[in-house]
Amino acid sequence: MTNLGIGLIGYAFMGAAHSQAWRSAPRFFDLPLHPELNVLCGRNADAVQAAATKLGWNGTETDWRKLLGRDDVQLIDVCTPGDSHAEIAIAALEAGKHVLCEKPLANTVAEAEAMTAAAEKASAQGIRSMVGFTYRRVPAIALARKLVAEGKIGTVRHVRAQYLQDWISDPEAPLSWRLDKEKAGSGALGDIGAHIVDLTQFITGDRIAEVSGQLETFVKERPKAAEHSGLSGTASTERGPVTVDDAAVFITKFKSGALGVFEATRFATGRKNAIRIEINGSAGSLAFDFEDMNLLHFYDATEDPETAGFRRILATEPVHPYVAAWWPPGHLLGYEHGFTHQVVDLVTAIADGRDPEPSFADGLQIQRVLAAVEDSSNSRQWQEIPE
Amino acid sequence: MTNLGIGLIGYAFMGAAHSQAWRSAPRFFDLPLHPELNVLCGRNADAVQAAATKLGWNGTETDWRKLLGRDDVQLIDVCTPGDSHAEIAIAALEAGKHVLCEKPLANTVAEAEAMTAAAEKASAQGIRSMVGFTYRRVPAIALARKLVAEGKIGTVRHVRAQYLQDWISDPEAPLSWRLDKEKAGSGALGDIGAHIVDLTQFITGDRIAEVSGQLETFVKERPKAAEHSGLSGTASTERGPVTVDDAAVFITKFKSGALGVFEATRFATGRKNAIRIEINGSAGSLAFDFEDMNLLHFYDATEDPETAGFRRILATEPVHPYVAAWWPPGHLLGYEHGFTHQVVDLVTAIADGRDPEPSFADGLQIQRVLAAVEDSSNSRQWQEIPE
């Protein structure tokens, strides 16, 4: 079997999740290409070497430009903060490497446009690119999309989506790169709001047409972190400004006329990673909560009212997306499995000579929705999403 | 419309619940006879008068034998502790009064047999009797029975039932009549275990054939209650023995061959009135928990596995048993509504000249199951339920 040499840039939270995915995918799925964990890349030589040993990579680089020059690397996996996505991804595509880029695609619409242009150019040469909206690959979510596409809930009328965390609800939680607009682009909006924009558009097969939103930063100043890696870091006594939003709420109209209600926050005390999506259609409804990620709730409005009710589908049956490769029914999957499925879909598309989804163009469209939410929060008016 | 004069004996917890039922039934249902709340009966003249005023009764008696002689009373509703059920019910039937008797039917099998004989004799004269297993009339439960009877879950293989309370898990909770074998007959077994024996037999349409059980009294001595009315009473400094079981567990075989697992306890800390029933059949399953009493969960094993799952049926639709008389869908019913439905079914049967269900014979059979559990706990062997 042909090898596919992987070069991964970044080795914090996302780097660890992607590493597990590259390692595990061929152990459970029959992949058409064999991923080789060839190079892990990071700026600190000692740290990246330690991470490579731990995470199972064959070698390291400290300069991502050198990584792009290596013959044993055919795919670049970008797990850095958003401010470097555009530069790295464009250079990688120009160097003829396939690219998997973590979400959000970029920190600005302009960067995302440049990346999309590069991706389309590369695609003509058979070079593939994909943005890492990994939650699409949770089996229950993939099943939801399938049911909507099959018409099981009819015409979609309502979308409600929340991404709720609470990891900075404590005002003494230190600044991290995720609270720095330069690094992260935005706060809850881009980090977690991006996911529910993607997921609801993915499940419904529809797109958001216009938005009215409000961003809020509840805690304006925080202790500076001693180091800026990982989710939070250690606090110092100095304080610095929070330059991103703590929370974002927005209402939307979809192209189809459906109404949407969205909320992304890191201040929902007691909610740790609650991605809640409910879709109401003319013939039925779907509901999902990531805190019970193996479940999809489905209401079929065409049933006899005597026994109609939301069905608690435990999406662990062999007939459910991705599941046949894993364990018997009722043996749950976890957070990391979505990343493994992402690898499977990406590698399969590369082998098939197809552009995988979500494309950089998809990532750009999401970026435009996020930008429109910000604009709307400033203008206090509805904003249309440009095509 | 013909009146049906009611005489109610007892005015504690059950007396209040029955009073609300007698008052409310004609306000929501079209009854063929009009219940008149004519006489409330209790030994203490002042207390019964106060209760009658509060609960809406037209008059009082302090001697139940006098009550049986009154012309304005056609139905005796027995809400006393179990030790007086037999005497009162038999006398009432002999006096030509219809009888509604609270569960458990009696404190002993012998008493229950005498009551059943009296009921059968009275029935020949058009005098009706019924035992008050009120939970049968929760709409979700009545729906469960209907679905089983229609074959929706196929052949029943498993019955699991728990009745969990915690009101005496504190060893300092005082003695009440419910902890006194003379008054109550048994403890958790007869008070709450009786309900799950009735409910599972009602839902499945099957009967328990044999049992192996274990009774336990965790707290052997408690403060004496200053007064013996109500659920608990006030503690005094003196202590007395608990003469009934705190908890009962038993496994069963049903006549059909189904296996049953039962548990009744007042020591399930944090569970307040959790009546949990799950039935697994060859073609589907049903699950119920009284702490969410408006819900019935139904799994249809004949469905496409892609979308099969337990359906959360909110049993508040007009098509569900008893519901059309109440509120629109999603507007929940509560504990007391079962008593109202009991009145509806009883009054309708009387007007129709039919024996209502559950009959005293049904109550006797449950008593035999309870007695077999006690016998088994003593003999450490399985016990058959005599026909």
Add this chain to the structure above:
Amino acid sequence: MTNLGIGLIGYAFMGAAHSQAWRSAPRFFDLPLHPELNVLCGRNADAVQAAATKLGWNGTETDWRKLLGRDDVQLIDVCTPGDSHAEIAIAALEAGKHVLCEKPLANTVAEAEAMTAAAEKASAQGIRSMVGFTYRRVPAIALARKLVAEGKIGTVRHVRAQYLQDWISDPEAPLSWRLDKEKAGSGALGDIGAHIVDLTQFITGDRIAEVSGQLETFVKERPKAAEHSGLSGTASTERGPVTVDDAAVFITKFKSGALGVFEATRFATGRKNAIRIEINGSAGSLAFDFEDMNLLHFYDATEDPETAGFRRILATEPVHPYVAAWWPPGHLLGYEHGFTHQVVDLVTAIADGRDPEPSFADGLQIQRVLAAVEDSSNSRQWQEIPE
């Protein structure tokens, strides 16, 4: 005990619920005044007589103005559609009658202002008025308010509230007065959105300062109903326009700076009466769903993270608001109990010589929020709520 003669106008859904409340309140609570169900009022003499018999009223009137002149009536309970609230309530107050008026207070802000002025004038004469936001009296909701007031969740940052029904998601569901702007004022917004505006303000003790919203009418034309009573009616072959919103979504800022997300719809397929409220504060969170109305979920963020978690509080303990009057723990209350508690609070305030809550002024403020949502939907901009 002094009697309080009640005159109730309207005998459909709300009339039945209020009747049950007036009948039941004195049976469970010690009221300082004794409500007498003296007069039921409706335009059709036969129908109102039949309803009075069924619902337990002593007499009837067909003209509400005559009702206001009766000496045996001290309180007018207004259960008519919204277009007659202002005229009736103002006249009743001027006639020296206490008034309980169903929500929403009126169909327009102008009407609500006139009613509020009348209420304030009457109050100076000892005449009381109240608007019927009955869900405040669900024990779990009253408990939520208490916990927020005690600081148990700290500073409120997020309010999310949904009122989800599906009773007109079928395009063939007939027109009823609730779909007629003349009668109902608005659709989902005023009928059910009003409740979540009231409940969130009640629980948080805060007020909405500004809104951005969107109304939508998914089904623009429907079969005319043969009769216009009740929730739906029977369909005819003629069609008529739906003149109210089918759904309303809006985001808000509260005066405190908290963000709110609201959604009211009758098109949430499978959701029958789901009033879902979640409040996230700096020290904890609360969550409620009316489809499990006896539960309140509470997260205390100050607890040891090892055992912190949302607590499922079964609000059926004697220490919980209103509960001590009812049944033992775990014996659930239902929809109608909120109305009974409303009667208790109203009658107690009258006897105490206090203005009950929510006042007409409170109802007016809610009306202003609803009007601002409509204005915002038209202007496509945020709208402030006038003081």
Add this chain to the structure above:
Amino acid sequence: MTNLGIGLIGYAFMGAAHSQAWRSAPRFFDLPLHPELNVLCGRNADAVQAAATKLGWNGTETDWRKLLGRDDVQLIDVCTPGDSHAEIAIAALEAGKHVLCEKPLANTVAEAEAMTAAAEKASAQGIRSMVGFTYRRVPAIALARKLVAEGKIGTVRHVRAQYLQDWISDPEAPLSWRLDKEKAGSGALGDIGAHIVDLTQFITGDRIAEVSGQLETFVKERPKAAEHSGLSGTASTERGPVTVDDAAVFITKFKSGALGVFEATRFATGRKNAIRIEINGSAGSLAFDFEDMNLLHFYDATEDPETAGFRRILATEPVHPYVAAWWPPGHLLGYEHGFTHQVVDLVTAIADGRDPEPSFADGLQIQRVLAAVEDSSNSRQWQEIPE
């Protein structure tokens, strides 16, 4: 770091799960020894070679006796059906290899006794052995044990445990080795009942003293499977007898006096892998369901009743057992993670020179409980568990 060469026998369901654990453990945890996946062993040379490539093993053997002679193997991981556990494990221990043996330890008490004797002898030489009750390592379960040990629920009074599956509720599901007494020893009792015996004893720190049980085989004859690997296999037209139990129910007394109720079945239609455990103590309760395996529900009876309630603990915090090595809070773990934790605990014990838990002696005690259930089902009497 010192290597620990692993030889794994068996490569079906359990072999795949163990392989993933051996691969993943060093990637997330800091292990004191480095596991090397040196040899996969199975009887069919081609099949075992294919499995080794897929699952990531360096080499293969077709004869487990040869495996025991290899110098590059220090630990034998036994994932074969129960009928070969004793022979292989004893020989491995005698060959000086550490042994991890899948549960149940053996098919008979006699075998388990021999294995335990061998394990104790080996332990004296520093050779370690462990039986694979992997569910102990689910973080929520490990947390439950910790809370009980700390006295958080006081004295345990009730244990209720169910292990519910439905994979053979269809009478046409083919015979597999799991339905053959020769291979599997028993049916639901040993396969899944063993888990809940272990888990409840593990969590409570208590042991079952006596049992009364009932085994049942609902479907006595099934199509023969074309091949006998995996969970089910493919059906042929011939039929053969089911020689094990389809379901087992039993009640128990624990040494402490606590009552237990157990149920293990593969006929609970709609329940896929529902391991439900609830423990009620004098000061609180715990509840767990594997279908929501990241949750532990905890009731603290010492709390203010106003806000007491079962807490939904999402056991994904860094303070929870095993969790710090994985993902941020709210990012769920799955079925396979328990196996990884098992590897961590085993390798750590080996490096520390300690006997890991659960030991073969623990496995023997569970075997004795299972045997007592069978005996009781035959004798129709309670059976004590010998020490």
